[in-house]
Amino acid sequence: MKQIEGLRLPTWLQKIHYVTNPVSYWESAYQTYPDAFWAKGIDFGSPLMVFYTPEAAQQIIENRHGNLTTTSFDSELRAIFGDSSFFTLEGVRHQSVRKLLIPALHGKQIHSYGKLICDLADNLMGELPTNKPFSALDVAQEISMRVMIQLLFGSYQQERYEQIKQLMIGMVNLFASNIGGIPLFFRFLQKDLGPASPWRNFLNQRQQMQDLIYTEIEERRAHPNPAQKDILALLMLACDEQGNLLTNEELLGQVLSLLFTGNESTAASMAWSWYRVYRDSEIHGKLLQELQSLGDSPDPIGLFRLPYLSAVCNETLRMYSVTMFTIPRVVKTTTQIDGFQVNPGTLVTVGTYLLHQREDIYPTAKEFKPERFLERQFSPYEFLPFGGGMRGCIGAEVALYQMKLSLATIVSHYQLELVNHRPINPQRRNTILTPINLMMVKY
Numbered sequence: 143m144k145q146i147e148g149l150r151l152p153t154w155l156q157k158i159h160y161v162t163n164p165v166s167y168w169e170s171a172y173q174t175y176p177d178a179f180w181a182k183g184i185d186f187g188s189p190l191m192v193f194y195t196p197e198a199a200q201q202i203i204e205n206r207h208g209n210l211t212t213t214s215f216d217s218e219l220r221a222i223f224g225d226s227s228f229f230t231l232e233g234v235r236h237q238s239v240r241k242l243l244i245p246a247l248h249g250k251q252i253h254s255y256g257k258l259i260c261d262l263a264d265n266l267m268g269e270l271p272t273n274k275p276f277s278a279l280d281v282a283q284e285i286s287m288r289v290m291i292q293l294l295f296g297s298y299q300q301e302r303y304e305q306i307k308q309l310m311i312g313m314v315n316l317f318a319s320n321i322g323g324i325p326l327f328f329r330f331l332q333k334d335l336g337p338a339s340p341w342r343n344f345l346n347q348r349q350q351m352q353d354l355i356y357t358e359i360e361e362r363r364a365h366p367n368p369a370q371k372d373i374l375a376l377l378m379l380a381c382d383e384q385g386n387l388l389t390n391e392e393l394l395g396q397v398l399s400l401l402f403t404g405n406e407s408t409a410a411s412m413a414w415s416w417y418r419v420y421r422d423s424e425i426h427g428k429l430l431q432e433l434q435s436l437g438d439s440p441d442p443i444g445l446f447r448l449p450y451l452s453a454v455c456n457e458t459l460r461m462y463s464v465t466m467f468t469i470p471r472v473v474k475t476t477t478q479i480d481g482f483q484v485n486p487g488t489l490v491t492v493g494t495y496l497l498h499q500r501e502d503i504y505p506t507a508k509e510f511k512p513e514r515f516l517e518r519q520f521s522p523y524e525f526l527p528f529g530g531g532m533r534g535c536i537g538a539e540v541a542l543y544q545m546k547l548s549l550a551t552i553v554s555h556y557q558l559e560l561v562n563h564r565p566i567n568p569q570r571r572n573t574i575l576t577p578i579n580l581m582m583v584k585y
Contacts, residue, residue, distance in 0.1 A: 144482045146191050148180030156183030164466060164570050165495075172496050178482055190489045191482075192467060194496035196503070198480035199523040202471060202492055203531040210471035210490065242380040242388065243396060243536055247373070252539050255293060256442025256547060262288050263548040267556050270584050275561050278416050278580040283409035285548055287311075290405055293540070294397060295358065296372035302354055306401075309351045314406055314572065316344055355397050359390050373400065400537060407464045408541040410576040414462040415455055415549050417580050418510050420560050425512065426553065429454060433554045445550045446543060453512035455545050459527035461510055463495040464574040468529040494526055495575070557585045 149156055149171060160167045160183035171179045171192070178193040193202065202210065245251060263285050270276055287307050291298040298307070362370075362378060377396060381387055388396070419426050432450045433440070445451065470489040477484055484490060499507045503524050504514065522530055528538035535541070552558065561581035568575035 146178055146180050146482050146484070147175060148182050149174065153182045156181075157185060159183055161570070165568050165575065168466065168493065168495050172499070177480060186470060186489055188472075188487060188489045190470060190491060191479075191484055192491055192493040192496075193479055193482075194493040194500070195480050196497070196521060196523040199492045199497060199526065199530070201479050202468075202490055203523065203526075203529075203534075205471070205531070207477070209473060209475050209477040211474050212469075212471060240536060242377065242382065245376065245380075247537055247540055251376075252543055253443055255289075255540075255543070256446070258292060259289055259544055259547045260442060260445075260551045262292070263551040264555060267552055267584070272584050275581045275583050278413040278582045279409060279576055279578060282412040282416070282548070283311075283314075283406065286405050286409040286412065286544060289544055290401060290408075290540075292372075294373045294400060296370055296375070302358065306351065306354050309347050309354070310401055310405065313344065313347050313351070314402070316347070351398070352394060355394050356390060359393050403535070403537060406572065406576075407574050408537075408544055410464040410571075410574055411455075411459060411462070411541065411545050412548050413577050413580055414464075415458040415545060416552065416558070416582065417560070417566055417577055418458055418461075419454060419549065419553060420558055420582065421563060422510070425454065425510075429549075429553055433550055440550075442547055446546050448546075448550075449516060450512065451546055451550055453515040455542065455549065456515045456525070456527075457510055457512045458545075460498045460504065460525060461507075462568060462575065462577075463498050463527060464576065465527075465529075465535075466495040466575065467491040467493045468526070468534075492526065492529075494529070498525070498527075558582050559585065 151159070156167070159170075160181075167183060171181070172194070177195050178191060178198065181190045181192045184190050184192075193199065266281065266285050266288065270281070287310060288298045291303050291307055295303055297303060358374070359378070362375070367375075374393070374397060377388060377393060379387075419429060428450055432448055433445070436444050436448075468491050470491040473484050473486055473488045473490060475486055479490060498504065501507050503520070526534075528535035528541070559582065561583055566577045566580050569578045570576075571578060
C-alpha cells in the first residue's frame with residue numbers, strides 16, 4: 143500500500159511558500175508527487191492530504207463506505223462566517239441548512255435573475271470612462287457585489303446596502319496582500335494587538351457588518367412584507383423538517399457566507415474570462431459571432447445555453463481554478479484513497495487546481511482551448527470547479543450564470559482591449575487565485 147509523502151522543506155517554510163506563492167507551491171508538489179501529497183504548508187490544525195486524480199476525487203466526494211465525514215475543523219473562514227454558517231456547520235445541521243438554501247439559489251429562482259445580471263453588467267460598464275485604463279478585477283468585483291446584494295436584499299442602492307458593500311470591500315481588501323493576509327493563515331496572529339493591527343481592523347469591520355445585517359433582519363421581522371422575494375426574505379420564511387425557522391444568528395451566517403463566497407471567487411472567474419477573450423482575437427471573434435446569432439435582444443436563458451460561450455467559461459474555470467482545493471473531509475477510520483493509506487483524524491481534499499492541470503486529462507493543459515469542452519464531455523471528477531457532493535459550492539449556479547451573462551453582455555455591447563498583452567499569472571488574494579494586475583481599457 144502506498145504511503146503519502148510531503149515536501150521535504152520545513153513546515154514553517156512551506157507555510158510561507160503557500161501564503162506568498164501558492165501556484166509555485168502546488169506545482170512543486172505536483173512535480174515531485176504526481177497523484178497526492180501531504181500539504182504541511184496548509185494549516186487546518188490537522189494533517190491535510192491533497193489528492194488530484196479523478197479516482198481519488200470520486201472516492202472522496204461520493205464517500206460510499208462512509209469513512210469520511212464533514213466534521214467541523216479549524217479554518218480561517220470561521221473567523222468571517224461564524225459558527226452558524228452553512229459553510230462551517232457540520233453533519234445533520236449542515237445538511238438541514240443547505241436544504242433551506244437550495245430553493246433560493248437554483249432553478250427557476252436563479253433564471254429569474256437573468257435580466258438583472260445583464261442590466262447591472264451593462265450599466266456598470268457604461269459608467270466607465272472611455273480611453274482610461276481600469277482594473278478588470280475591481281470592475282468584476284463591483285458587478286458581482288451589486289448582483290449579490292441585489293439578490294440577497296432586493297436592492298443595492300439603499301444607504302444600508304451601500305454600507306454593507308463598502309464594509310465588504312474593506313474586509314476583503316484588508317487581507318488581500320501577502321503581508322496583511324498572514325493572520326488568516328496563522329491562527330496565533332489572530333489577536334487584537336492594538337488599533338493599528340490588521341486583526342483589530344478586521345474585528346471592527348466584522349462587527350459593523352453584523353450590526354447592519356442584524357438591523358435589517360429585525361426590521362423585517364417587525365414589519366413583514368409578503369411582496370419581498372429576495373434571498374433573505376426566502377430564508378426568513380424557510381422551515382426545517384421540525385417546522386423551525388432560522389434564528390437571527392443563523393440568518394447572519396448564511397448572509398455572510400453568500401456575500402463573501404458569492405463575490406470574490408465569482409469576480410475572479412469573470413475577470414479571467416475577460417482576459418482570455420480579449421487576449422485572443424480568434425476566440426473573441428468566434429464568441430461575438432455566436433452572440434450575434436441570437437439577435438439584438440437575446441433571452442438570458444438563450445445566452446446561458448450557447449455552446450461556445452459555455453466552452454469559454456468552462457475552459458476559464460479549468461485553467462484558472464480560483465479555489466485551489468475542495469472543502470476538506472475528515473477520515474473516521476483507516477481507509478484507502480486511490481491506493482494510498484490514510485489514517486483516522488487526517489483531513490483529505492481534492493486539489494482542483496492540480497487536477498485541472500493534468501496532461502493525461504487535458505493535453506496541452508497550459509494552453510487555453512475552449513474547444514476541448516466541445517469535443518469531449520468531462521466527468522464530474524475530472525472537471526469540478528465548484529467541488530462536489532454535500533460540500534460542493536451551493537452558489538455554483540448563480541456564479542456560472544453571472545459569469546456567462548456578464549461576459550456575453552460585455553462582448554456584445556463594448557469594445558475593450560488589454561492595456562498590454564504580457565501574460566497575467568494567478569496571484570493569491572485572500573484564499574483564491576486572481577488576475578490582480580489585469581488592466582483593460584474601453585474605447
